[in-house]
Amino acid sequence: MSEIADTAGAGTTVHEAYAFACMRCGHGWEQSFEIHHHVDGNGHTFVTYTADGERVPSPLSRPTCLNCGGHVVRIMKAGQVSSIREMLRAAVVDAPMGGPVVGIPGPAMEDAPGPVRVKHNWHLSDLLHPFHRK
Template identity: 65%
Template sequence: MSEIAATTVHEAYAFACMRCGHGWEQAFEIEHHVDGSNNAFVIYKADGERVPSPLSTPTCTNCGGHVVRIMRAGRVSTVQQLLRNSASTRPAIEDIGAREGEAVAATVAPAGAGHHWHLSDLLHPFHRK
């Protein structure tokens, strides 16, 4: 098959697994080609490696599940930033308990600490009140 035309576009998507709640974002280089017989085909690349189309059968990078919601880029990172900001401005639970004269064992994780993202974390800011 001889190639006669190709264009490359860059797109990014946000993903949320409906099975485990993991959220992530990925940028892709999408190469649009037309072969010598005038048949169009597309090649997806992520981090320079050829990958299957993320739109046909997306796979969760955490649990391997295939029930994945695809959203426009920025959805996951926006929610993650909101959660980091709220964690850094919220006082620790033990500080609140100490002020009230109670012993409290649990604390809020500090900003930037490892956090397993759950679907409810990702979708919470979009719920109607």
């Protein structure tokens, strides 16, 4: 088929971007593709995909996680992964530091630094919650 692809007439090229989330390890990423539509010598249409200038298999047929190599990958419209990352960054809360607790013996925290960052431990279900259909 590569010979046919090389000799096929000029077709149309479409730019598409997808967001991917691995159901195994929770890794998320986005990738843009150029989808080249061709017509072979017999008049049949076929497509080829390129990403970053290299020919790649269809991202919709069997996506592979870039982190763990798993194949259980959710495909979403572009922008989904970056919006979740922004949501996760915003979820890190600046908690004000309290003073010493009255009635419990112990050293006062007079020289302690300003606000303490409290980080939430996220799970895969937390990442996918915004995509849940109601």
